[in-house]
Amino acid sequence: MVAEIEPSNIERSFLLESLEKGIRVDGRGIYDYRTLKISCGPTAGLVEVQLGQTRVLARVSCEVTRPFPDRPTEGIVQFNAELSSMCAPGFDSSGKPSAQEVAVTRMLERVIRQSRAVDTEALCILAGEKVWTVRIDIHFLDHGGNLVDAASVAAIAALRHFRRPDVTVDGEEAIIHDVRERNPVPLSIHHTPVCVTFGFFGEAMMVLDTSLLEEQTQVSSFTVTLNSHREVCALNKAGGIPLSPGQIQRCIQIALAKVDELNEKIQEAIKQ
C-alpha cells in the first residue's frame, strides 16, 4: 500500500488563514458547490458524475431471483461500492477495508437502502418465488474530495435512469419481455435522497463540498441527507469538533437550500 502524501504545512496554514477571512483556496464561496456534471447513458442505468475533480461512476443492473424467506413480497436492493487504488494512491483493495472506505460505503448504503428510496414491493413478480434484485455498483474513478456527495448523486441518478424489462404475470406464470419486444419500464422510486457534506476546520469555520486539500486538512465532517420533500433521510456526524444543536440546525437549513439545486440538476440530466 502506498502512503498518501499529506499536504504540506504551508498549504494547510494558507488554507486555514484564507478560511478565517472567508475565502476558499479555489475561489468559491463557502457554501458553493463545484460544477456538477451528470452524464447518463448510453446504457440505461449508467451514470457518470463529475463534481469538480471528483469522478464517480454508478451502474444499475437487475436480475430475477428468489426473495428472502422472511420477505416474500419484496424485491432486493443490493449495493456495492469499493474504493480502489485507481482513485487515490492511499486506497488499497486488499486486506481489511480502511476506515474511510467503510464510512463512505456504509453512508451510501444507508442513503439508498435504509431510506427506502426504491420501492421494493413493486419489484415483486411472483410472491415467494420470483422477485427482481436490483444491483447498484459504484466505482470511484477519481478522488478530488467529497466522494460521498458525488456518489449519492450518481447512485440516485442511475436508479432513476435505469429501465428494467417489463413483466406480465398470468396466474402462476411470469413472462419477462425482452427489451426489444416491449419498452422497459422505470423503477418505482419513492424519493430522491441526496447527500450534502460539510467540512469543519475549527471554531465556527465550515465549508460545503470540500475539495481534496480541504478534506485532508479538515478536522471533522458532517453529512446531511435530504430529499425534495424536506425530509431528513440520514445524518452522520462522528467525532471531531463537538457541535451545538443550534449549529446542527443551521447546517440542516443550509443543506435544505442546496438539495433543491442538486435535485434540479439530476432532473435535467435524466430528461436528456
Add this chain to the structure above:
Amino acid sequence: MSRQELLSPEGLRVDGRRANELRRILCRASVLNTADGSAYYEQGNTKVLVAVYGPRESRIRSQSQHDHAIVNVEFNIAPFSTSERRKRSKGDKRLLEIASFVRQTFEGAIQRSVYPRSQIDIYLHLLQHDGGTLETCINAATLALVDAGISMDDYVCACTAGFIDETPVLDLNGAEESSIETPDLTVAILPRSGNIALLQMESKLHSSKLEGVLELAVEGCKHIHRKLDEAVLAAANDLAEKLSH
C-alpha cells in the same frame, strides 16, 4: 411481517414505557481483572461488556504519533446476542462502522496529547442485542475509560430517540428500531457543554420534526450522565473502603 402497534392510543409502548422514558440502566465499573479499565453496561435488554487497555506502547510502531495517543476500537457482536444464533465475519462493514464511530467520538473526548507515542485500546462486546447498540457501546466505553483513569475532557453520554405516530419517543428498543417506519436517531453529547460529539440518523424524518426529537435525545443523555456518574462514585467508594481496611 405483521405490523405491530408500537405506541398504543393510551401512550404506552410495547414494553410498557411512556414515550419519554428511558429503559432501566444497570452499570458497573471494574468488572474485569486484567484490563486497565472495564465496565458492564445494561440498558433494558441490551448488554455490553467493555475492556480498556492503555495507555500502552503501540503495537504497530509505524502508526504511533509523537505528540498524541492513538485510539483503537474493536467491536464484536456475540453470536448468541440475537434470538437466532448468527456468527458475523470479522470484516463485516456494520461492525467496522460502529467501531469507527466509537473511535472517532472518543478521539475528540480523550485528552490524547497527555499520552504521546502510546495506544489506547477499547474492546467492546455486545452480549445481548435489543436496540441501541451504538448508544450502549459509547456509554459503556465512557465508564470503562473513567475506570482506567484515562484523561478525558468530559463524559460522553449517548442516547437514541425516534418518532412513532407523531410523537418523539426516547430510547428505542429492538422492536421499535427494526420497524421500518421509525426513524432512529443516536446522539452522543459532552454533558457539561451540551455539545454534540456524535449524531447519526437513519430512515426518514421531516426536517421540522427533527429539532423535537434531537432535544428529547439530549435530555435522555443528561439522565444517562447522572447514572454513569453514580456508577463511577460507587466504584470509587468501593475502592476507598477496601483501601482503608
